[in-house]
Amino acid sequence: QVQLQESGPGLVKPSGTLSLTCAVSGGSISSSNWWSWVRQPPGKGLEWIGEIYHSGSTNYNPSLKSRVTISVDKSKNQFSLKLSSVTAADTAVYYCARVSPFMDVWGKGTTVTVSS
Amino acid sequence: EIVMTQSPATLSVSPGERATLSCRASQSVSSNLAWYQQKPGQAPRLLIYGASTRATGIPARFSGSGSGTEFTLTISSLQSEDFAVYHCQQYNNWTFGQGTKVEIK
Numbered sequence: 001q002v003q004l005q006e007s008g009p010g011l012v013k014p015s016g017t018l019s020l021t022c023a024v025s026g027g028s029i030s031s032s033n034w035w036s037w038v039r040q041p042p043g044k045g046l047e048w049i050g051e052i053y054h055s056g057s058t059n060y061n062p063s064l065k066s067r068v069t070i071s072v073d074k075s076k077n078q079f080s081l082k083l084s085s086v087t088a089a090d091t092a093v094y095y096c097a098r099v100s101p102f103m104d105v106w107g108k109g110t111t112v113t114v115s116s
Numbered sequence: 117e118i119v120m121t122q123s124p125a126t127l128s129v130s131p132g133e134r135a136t137l138s139c140r141a142s143q144s145v146s147s148n149l150a151w152y153q154q155k156p157g158q159a160p161r162l163l164i165y166g167a168s169t170r171a172t173g174i175p176a177r178f179s180g181s182g183s184g185t186e187f188t189l190t191i192s193s194l195q196s197e198d199f200a201v202y203h204c205q206q207y208n209n210w211t212f213g214q215g216t217k218v219e220i221k
Binding site for chain 2: 036044045046047048051061062095099101102103104106107108109
């Protein structure tokens with residue numbers, strides 16, 4: 001079955017850019033699914049960041065849109081998240097998920113801390 | 117933005133008892149509503165989609181109902197492994213509720 005695995009730096013400096021990758025295994029990123037990023041600040045609820053289709057079409061959370069870029073690499077069967085100009089408020093566990101159109105497969109998550 | 121409001125924030129229930137969780141949308145989401153279970157240190161797990169359809173492998177003690185703006189997740193007889201945080205999510209344009217923690221009474 002499809003599995004997702006997030007990877008990337010666990011520590012990012014303020015004003016820097018957060019970069020994460022989600023590797024898809026057990027299935028193709030070119031299937032008829034969208035692929036999404038969700039985050040969860042410590043002790044708080046879930047926040048949708050954005051999503052991408054294998055064609056490169058994207059949708060972003062309006063509150064983050066100016067800072068977010070999601071891209072896809074079909075050759076590596078993975079998709080990526082970049083969040084620029086980060087602050088401490090961007091400290092969170094970041095999850096990738098498959099959209100069917102609900103989120104039926106999730107990665108285990110990766111913790112990103114924004115600190116100098 | 118569609119705002120999802122869950123109640124209560126915390127629900128204290130004894131094992132074997134019934135738990136009823138609510139989720140309200142600020143405008144109609146039709147039946148585009150999912151419920152997720154999240155245990156500490158784990159990713160969310162899909163329980164219910166389409167407001168009332170159980171995901172693969174989800175026990176029958178979990179049931180969902182509602183449409184439009186009012187939704188309910190019912191756990192008919194709480195087992196020890198059900199104590200967790202439950203999130204609702206509308207997937208018209210992706211917003212989550214703030215979560216309901218189900219704790220042991």
